[in-house]
Structure formats: structure tokens, C-alpha cells
Amino acid sequence: MVDVLVIFGPNLNMLGTREPEIYGADSMADIMGALSDQAVDLGRRIEMMQSNDEGVLVTAIQKARSDAAAILFNLAAYTHTSVALRDALAMFDGPKVEVHLSNNDRRETFRQVSLTAGVSDGSIVGFGADSFRLGLDAVHRLLLRREGAGAIRQIRGGDIGWPRIFVMWPLLALAAWAPCLALYSAKVVWR
Ligand code: DQA
Numbered sequence: 001m002v003d004v005l006v007i008f009g010p011n012l013n014m015l016g017t018r019e020p021e022i023y024g025a026d027s028m029a030d031i032m033g034a035l036s037d038q039a040v041d042l043g044r045r046i047e048m049m050q051s052n053d054e055g056v057l058v059t060a061i062q063k064a065r066s067d068a069a070a071i072l073f074n075l076a077a078y079t080h081t082s083v084a085l086r087d088a089l090a091m092f093d094g095p096k097v098e099v100h101l102s103n104n105d106r107r108e109t110f111r112q113v114s115l116t117a118g119v120s121d122g123s124i125v126g127f128g129a130d131s132f133r134l135g136l137d138a139v140h141r142l143l144l145r146r147e148g149a150g151a152i153r154q155i156r157g158g159d160i161g162w163p164r165i166f167v168m169w170p171l172l173a174l175a176a177w178a179p180c181l182a183l184y185s186a187k188v189v190w191r
Contacts, residue, residue: 004139005068006035006132007060008050009076015101023101026129034129035136042140054078054085061088069146070095070139072132079104079114090119095142099135100125 008028011018016027032048039046047068051057057075064071071092078085079098089096096119103126104111117123121142124134 002047002068003044003143004046004070004072005064006046006048007073009074009078010052012074012076013050024128031129031132035132038133038136044140054082058084058088061092065092070143072097072135072139074099075116079116080110082115086115086119089116095139096120097135097138098123099131101128101131102126
């Protein structure tokens with residue numbers, strides 16, 4: 001199980017040479033390298049993948065249900081067209097953050113529609129390669145919130161209900177008898 005699955009969609013393998021005036025000069029390998037370093041700093045285990053194939057991406061998201069706690073994704077052009085990817089993301093229960101290098105809202109109208117934003121926790125767009133860095137930070141924070149809530153549930157006994165009934169309550173019952181036993185033995189001594 002990894003903390004974060006990072007997904008790069010179609011044509012992002014061409015970053016660096018692909019329309020650098022829009023997407024910047026960083027290659028996908030550069031971005032992946034920076035994310036790896038950032039993950040180490042955050043103490044998160046991440047896995048990264050890229051595909052130009054919609055079906056491969058759907059399967060990766062389905063698999064993430066058991067293999068990853070969160071997903072950070074740039075589904076590139078499929079963002080604007082893929083009901084299948086939206087449906088796959090909707091099934092994933094962990095934190096989901098969408099990122100885009102360019103600011104889609106300032107581009108062609110067909111890019112201003114995201115089918116996947118509506119099933120995500122949030123989106124980060126328009127900061128070039130930094131969108132990924134900000135996205136990983138956002139996912140990390142969402143995971144921290146969940147982990148915090150989980151820890152509180154454990155302390156309250158929510159996750160250890162049955163052991164609590166069989167171990168804690170008998171121990172408390174014994175503890176309640178302790179003062180009586182002490183008094184009784186004191187009385188024995190006085191006599
Ligand atoms: C993109 C924006 C999409 O519209 C486009 O098809 C991409 C890249 C971005 O990161 O800016 O391939 O997702």
C-alpha cells in the first residue's frame with residue numbers, strides 16, 4: 001500500500017518539448033524527480049505512472065482502491081472528455097486532487113469543462129510544474145486530517161470496541177473493588 005498514487009495522463013510524457021510556452025520546460029522525468037524528493041521530505045510513499053490509454057488509467061484508478069491511500073492526478077485531455085475516468089475516481093474513497101500545469105479557465109472553452117473536478121477534493125491549476133508540488137502538499141494535508149481523525153477514533157475506543165468490553169471493563173470492575181479490599185484488610189489488622 002502506498003500513500004499516494006500520482007497519475008500522468010496522455011501526452012504528459014512529451015512535457016519539456018511539447019508546447020513549452022504553455023506547459024513549461026520541465027520534462028515529466030523532472031517533475032517525477034521533484035515529486036520523489038518532496039515525498040521523502042513529507043515522509044510519504046508515492047508511486048507514479050503515466051499512460052496515453054484511457055482503459056489503462058481506469059484500471060490504475062480501480063486498483064488504487066486497494067493499493068493507495070490517495071490519488072494525485074493530471075488526466076490531461078481526458079479531463080474534458082472521460083466519463084469512464086470520472087466514474088472510476090468516484091469509486092475511490094481516499095483524498096483525490098486534480099492538477100493541471102496550464103490554467104484551463106483561460107484557454108479554449110472545451111478545456112474549461114472538467115468532468116473529473118466534481119469527484120475530486122480540489123483542483124490546482126495554472127502553476128506549471130509547481131501545480132504538482134502544490135498538489136502533493138494538498139494530498140499530504142488531506143491524509144494528515146484523515147490520519148488525525150483515525151487516531152482520535154482509536155483513543156476513544158472506536159476501533160478497539162470488542163477488546164475494550166472484554167479487557168477494560170473487567171479491569172475497571174476489579175479496580176472498583178480495590179478500596180473495599182483495602183478497608184477490609186485494614187479492619188483485619190485493627191482487630
Ligand atoms: C493539461 C491541460 C489539458 O487541457 C491538456 O489536454 C493537457 C495538459 C495541463 O496540465 O495543463 O494535456 O492537463
